[in-house]
Amino acid sequence: MKNQLTKLLNVKLPIIQAGMVWCSPWQLTVAVSNSGGLGIIGSGSMYPEILEEHIVKAKANTKNPFGVNLPLIYPQVEEHIELIIKYKVPVVITSAGSPKKFTQKLKAQGIKVLHVVSSAKFAMKAQDEGVDTVIAEGFEAGGHNGREETTTMCLVPEVVQKVDVPVIAAGGIGSGKAMAAAFALGAQGVQIGSRFVASAESSAHNNFKQLVIDSIEGDTKLTLKELTPVRLLKSNFLTEIELAYQNEATPEQLKALLGKGRAKKGMFEGNLKEGELEIGQVASLIKKVQPASEIISEIIQEFNAICRTLGSYKF
Amino acid sequence: MKNQLTKLLNVKLPIIQAGMVWCSPWQLTVAVSNSGGLGIIGSGSMYPEILEEHIVKAKANTKNPFGVNLPLIYPQVEEHIELIIKYKVPVVITSAGSPKKFTQKLKAQGIKVLHVVSSAKFAMKAQDEGVDTVIAEGFEAGGHNGREETTTMCLVPEVVQKVDVPVIAAGGIGSGKAMAAAFALGAQGVQIGSRFVASAESSAHNNFKQLVIDSIEGDTKLTLKELTPVRLLKSNFLTEIELAYQNEATPEQLKALLGKGRAKKGMFEGNLKEGELEIGQVASLIKKVQPASEIISEIIQEFNAICRTLGSYKF
Numbered sequence: 001m002k003n004q005l006t007k008l009l010n011v012k013l014p015i016i017q018a019g020m021v022w023c024s025p026w027q028l029t030v031a032v033s034n035s036g037g038l039g040i041i042g043s044g045s046m047y048p049e050i051l052e053e054h055i056v057k058a059k060a061n062t063k064n065p066f067g068v069n070l071p072l073i074y075p076q077v078e079e080h081i082e083l084i085i086k087y088k089v090p091v092v093i094t095s096a097g098s099p100k101k102f103t104q105k106l107k108a109q110g111i112k113v114l115h116v117v118s119s120a121k122f123a124m125k126a127q128d129e130g131v132d133t134v135i136a137e138g139f140e141a142g143g144h145n146g147r148e149e150t151t152t153m154c155l156v157p158e159v160v161q162k163v164d165v166p167v168i169a170a171g172g173i174g175s176g177k178a179m180a181a182a183f184a185l186g187a188q189g190v191q192i193g194s195r196f197v198a199s200a201e202s203s204a205h206n207n208f209k210q211l212v213i214d215s216i217e218g219d220t221k222l223t224l225k226e227l228t229p230v231r232l233l234k235s236n237f238l239t240e241i242e243l244a245y246q247n248e249a250t251p252e253q254l255k256a257l258l259g260k261g262r263a264k265k266g267m268f269e270g271n272l273k274e275g276e277l278e279i280g281q282v283a284s285l286i287k288k289v290q291p292a293s294e295i296i297s298e299i300i301q302e303f304n305a306i307c308r309t310l311g312s313y314k315f
Numbered sequence: 316m317k318n319q320l321t322k323l324l325n326v327k328l329p330i331i332q333a334g335m336v337w338c339s340p341w342q343l344t345v346a347v348s349n350s351g352g353l354g355i356i357g358s359g360s361m362y363p364e365i366l367e368e369h370i371v372k373a374k375a376n377t378k379n380p381f382g383v384n385l386p387l388i389y390p391q392v393e394e395h396i397e398l399i400i401k402y403k404v405p406v407v408i409t410s411a412g413s414p415k416k417f418t419q420k421l422k423a424q425g426i427k428v429l430h431v432v433s434s435a436k437f438a439m440k441a442q443d444e445g446v447d448t449v450i451a452e453g454f455e456a457g458g459h460n461g462r463e464e465t466t467t468m469c470l471v472p473e474v475v476q477k478v479d480v481p482v483i484a485a486g487g488i489g490s491g492k493a494m495a496a497a498f499a500l501g502a503q504g505v506q507i508g509s510r511f512v513a514s515a516e517s518s519a520h521n522n523f524k525q526l527v528i529d530s531i532e533g534d535t536k537l538t539l540k541e542l543t544p545v546r547l548l549k550s551n552f553l554t555e556i557e558l559a560y561q562n563e564a565t566p567e568q569l570k571a572l573l574g575k576g577r578a579k580k581g582m583f584e585g586n587l588k589e590g591e592l593e594i595g596q597v598a599s600l601i602k603k604v605q606p607a608s609e610i611i612s613e614i615i616q617e618f619n620a621i622c623r624t625l626g627s628y629k630f
Contacts, residue, residue: 186492
C-alpha cells in the first residue's frame with residue numbers, strides 16, 4: 001500500500017524517525033531507511049564537519065531516501081544547509097524556527113522539506129512557505145515543544161483540517177496502536193522519537209537508554225517554559241529545576257542553571273546526575289532496547305493488525 | 316455490534332456523556348440515553364433536592380440506562396448517594412477522590428461504578444476497589460484534571476495494559492475520528508464532555524456555548540495547578556489568573572481570586588467577564604450547537620466510516 005506521503009518521500013513505510021539531538025547518528029538513519037522508513041540524522045548536536053561525516057556514511061550505507069533534521073536556531077545552520085545541498089540529501093526536517101528563510105532554497109535543489117509545527121496557525125504558515133508536509137507535534141512529545149500545549153489527539157485533526165499538504169503526527173507515538181490512532185485522526189504518517197532513543201543503533205548512552213526503559217507513567221515533565229519549553233525525564237537535573245521554581249527563580253537564573261552542554265552530558269555521556277534527559281511521555285510504554293529494524297517491523301505488524309480489527313467494527 | 320462495555324452498561328453505543336458541572340441537566344441525560352449512549356446527570360453543581368428532581372425527570376423520560384456523575388469532594392456526597400440508591404440509578408461515575416469509600420456500597424445495590432483516573436497507578440487502585448470500569452482522562456480534557464499531565468494518547472494504552480476492566484477514553488474526544496483513535500489505543504468506549512456542552516440540551520448559557528463554538532486552537536489552558544488543576548477557556552478570568560501568576564501570587568491569593576460561585580457565574584449564567592469557563596482542548600474543533608441526538612449520530616457515522624477505511628490499510 002502507498003499513500004500520498006510514502007509517494008512523496010519515496011519510502012515503503014510512513015514511519016519517520018525523529019532526528020533527536022545526541023541520539024541520531026548515521027547508524028540509526030541507515031537502519032531505519034534500510035527497513036523501509038525514513039531515517040533522519042540529528043544535526044542539532046553536530047558541528048558541520050561531523051554532520052558531513054554522518055551524511056557521507058549514511059549515503060554509503062543505504063540506497064533508500066534519508067534525511068537530516070535541522071533546528072533552525074542552530075548557530076551554523078547555513079553551513080549545514082550547504083552540506084545538505086552538496087550531498088543532495090533527499091529530505092530535510094526543519095524545526096524550531098520560521099520555514100521562510102530556507103524552504104525555497106532547499107526545494108530549488110529538489111530536496112523535500114518537512115516542517116515541525118505545534119499549532120494549526122504555524123502549519124498554515126509553513127504551507128504558505130511551500131513546505132512539502134508538516135509534522136504536527138503534540139504536547140506529549142519529548143525535547144523541545146510548543147507553547148500551545150495542544151496534544152496530538154487535538155492537534156492532528158485540527159492541522160489536517162487546515163492544510164492541504166499531508167500531515168505527519170508526532171508526540172506520544174511509539175507503537176502500532178498509536179500509529180493507527182494517528183491515522184484515524186487523519187495523519188498520513190508518524191514521526192517517532194522516544195522509541196528510537198531506545199534502539200540499538202541510537203547514540204544515546206546506555207545509562208540513558210536504561211532509564212527510559214525503567215521509566216513509568218508520569219516520569220516526564222514539560223519544564224523551562226520561560227526559556228524554551230522542553231520535556232525532560234525525571235532526574236537530578238529536573239529536581240534542581242523544580243527547586244529553582246520553588247525558590248521563584250528568574251528566567252536569567254534558570255538560564256544559568258541550564259548552562260551549556262547539559263544535553264550532551266546526559267543523553268550522550270550518560271551522566272544522569274548533571275545531564276539533561278529529553279524524552280516523550282511515551283517512554284513509559286517502551287520496555288526494551290531493540291534494533292531499529294525490529295522496532296519498525298513490530299510497529300507495522302501491530303498497525304496492520306489493529307486496522308484489520310477496527311475494520312470489523314460497526315456500531 | 317456489542318462489546319464488553321456496552322454489555323456491562325446495557326447500552327447500544329459506547330458513548331458516555333460526561334457529567335459536567337452546570338451543563339448536564341436531565342434534559343441532556345435523557346437526550347443522550349434515548350439516542351443509545353449513556354446520559355449522565357452532573358450532580359457536582361446540584362443540591363440534593365435539585366439532584367432528586369433531575370433523577371426523577373430522567374427516569375420518567377427514558378427507559379434506557381443513565382447515570383449520575385459524583386465528584387467525591389462534593390460536600391453533600393452522602394446525601395447524593397442515598398438519592399442514587401433510593402431511585403436505583405443504574406450507573407454512577409465517581410471522580411475527584413478515592414473510590415474506596417463508596418464503590419462497594421453502590422455495587423451492593425446493583426449500581427455500576429465507573430471511576431475517572433488520570434494515571435495508571437490510580438486505575439489499578441480503582442480496580443482493586445472493585446469498580447466496573449475506569450475512565451482514563453487525559454491532559455487535554457476540560458475542567459478538573461490530574462497532576463500527571465499524561466495525554467489521552469499515552470494514558471489510554473498504559474491503563475489498558477495495567478487493568479483488566481474495560482477502559483473508557485476521555486480527553487480530546489469530540490468526533491468519530493477521535494473515537495476511532497481511542498479504540499485503536501485499546502479503549503472500549505469514550506466519554507465526551509466539551510461537545511455536549513455545545514448541545515441544544517446542555518444547560519450551559521448561550522454566551523458560553525457561543526464562545527466554545529468561536530474558540531480556536533490554543534484557546535484553553537490548564538491552570539491553578541497549586542490548587543486543583545483545571546482547564547479553562549480563554550476569558551477575562553483566565554487573564555486575571557495569569558496576571559496573578561506574573562505577580563507571584565501565593566496559593567492563598569489564588570484561592571481568594573478563585574472565590575466562590577465562579578463556575579456557575581460563567582458557565583450557567585453566561586457572565587463571561589467574571590465567570591470560570593471549563594472546557595477541553597477539543598473545543599476548537601466544535602463548530603456548532605446541535606441536538607445531542609445529532610451529535611451522537613454524527614460521531615457514530617464518522618466512527619464507522621473511519622473504521623471501514625482503516626480496515627483497508629495494510630503496509
